[in-house]
Amino acid sequence: MRALACLPARGTRALACLLVVLGLAACGAQDPPPPAVPHGYVEGAQETAEPQARLVLADDATGEVHLLDLATGQVGPLGSVSGPVAVTGDGRFAFVSSPTGTHVFDSGGWTVDHGDHVHYYRAAPRHLGQIPGTAVAAAGDATLTALSLSGGTTVMLDRSRLAQGAVAGQPADGPADGMVVPYAEHLVVPVAGRVEVRGRDGAVVTRLGEPCDGPAGQAVTRRGAVIGCEDGALLVTASGAGFTATKIRYRPGSDAPRATAFSHRPGGDALTALAGEQGVWLLDTGARSWKLLRTPPPIAVNTAGAGSPVLVLDSSGVLHGYDPGTGRRVARTALLSEPRPGATIQLDAARAYVNDPAARAVHEIDYADRLRTARTFRLGFTPAHMVETGR
Numbered sequence: 001m002r003a004l005a006c007l008p009a010r011g012t013r014a015l016a017c018l019l020v021v022l023g024l025a026a027c028g029a030q031d032p033p034p035p036a037v038p039h040g041y042v043e044g045a046q047e048t049a050e051p052q053a054r055l056v057l058a059d060d061a062t063g064e065v066h067l068l069d070l071a072t073g074q075v076g077p078l079g080s081v082s083g084p085v086a087v088t089g090d091g092r093f094a095f096v097s098s099p100t101g102t103h104v105f106d107s108g109g110w111t112v113d114h115g116d117h118v119h120y121y122r123a124a125p126r127h128l129g130q131i132p133g134t135a136v137a138a139a140g141d142a143t144l145t146a147l148s149l150s151g152g153t154t155v156m157l158d159r160s161r162l163a164q165g166a167v168a169g170q171p172a173d174g175p176a177d178g179m180v181v182p183y184a185e186h187l188v189v190p191v192a193g194r195v196e197v198r199g200r201d202g203a204v205v206t207r208l209g210e211p212c213d214g215p216a217g218q219a220v221t222r223r224g225a226v227i228g229c230e231d232g233a234l235l236v237t238a239s240g241a242g243f244t245a246t247k248i249r250y251r252p253g254s255d256a257p258r259a260t261a262f263s264h265r266p267g268g269d270a271l272t273a274l275a276g277e278q279g280v281w282l283l284d285t286g287a288r289s290w291k292l293l294r295t296p297p298p299i300a301v302n303t304a305g306a307g308s309p310v311l312v313l314d315s316s317g318v319l320h321g322y323d324p325g326t327g328r329r330v331a332r333t334a335l336l337s338e339p340r341p342g343a344t345i346q347l348d349a350a351r352a353y354v355n356d357p358a359a360r361a362v363h364e365i366d367y368a369d370r371l372r373t374a375r376t377f378r379l380g381f382t383p384a385h386m387v388e389t390g391r
Helices: 011-029 159-163
Strands: 046-048 054-058 064-069 075-080 086-089 093-098 101-106 109-113 118-122 126-131 135-140 144-149 154-158 181-183 186-191 194-198 204-207 218-221 224-229 232-239 242-249 270-274 279-284 289-294 298-303 310-314 318-322 329-334 345-347 352-356 361-366 372-378 385-389
Touching (some): 075 101, 075 126, 144 181, 181 224, 218 270, 279 298, 352 385
Antiparallel strands (some): 086 093, 218 224, 352 361
């Protein structure tokens, strides 16, 4: 840059040069613009290349709650709950129920699914606090979690506020018969034998035409939101044209008890449910069909999705794998020596996890390799209740 030719100068020329120099100095003193916020940035969290799968485990005898990191195998304490009776989760937060209320734990691992790509995050796990009521089920999306309580009410929790440690739920707006399900930035709500779609402010957007008497059980899949009904299930889907409902009815002639609670892998398109002592239900939301699999009396069931084996833990502690197409058993392994109430099957895209309270252990199962036990985590406590997070 050439130096300014200001000197020698007098009068107005000197004044003009001085203003130019001061102006240049002022421009040079300005702070540079702040860097753009990277896509996927979450304050207080670290983005990772792999899912941060964890298990939240509650000991019903001592009340201690622990976190098992499935990547490292490390176990650490999360807190304590007086008399835990159940645990449920929304993918990040675990809700441990007790007679005096529901305790909320941040597992510190979660996934944000944008449809065409996903983000994985980790943060410090912690005990956030307690809310009144006993939670029996949770359903959530990236911004909102609906927590169903044993009295039939639903509490709505803002996930961003939960992440900041603020545990304050608000009752769902408007009447509801059963679980309120966050889906497609709206709320799917069964009420008076029908299902409504409401905005996040509680205002009714549309009333779906298909009836749904006796709603019980809910899930969100890639195909849409599912509400269990007396005669089958209602699949609610969103598109540019709005919301539509499809009834998937049970096959005629079935005498098995209906599905009242669903289990599935998050993001999967197949749901499972217990069918009393007769077996288990398999609901394929892609094929829009139910199938009853005849099994020994089951205590837990789950599946990774359409085409994956249906995993059934029976009352004698044997884990079975069933072909979802033929309904035939393709594998079995004696897993639990003393099965107890609360045993569950949690699974992700590659592994299944079964808690074994009597052995004070959790078994990791490779369900694609004839139910091979890949790892057994030996614990210093009783994992009576379990939920997987980070998915």
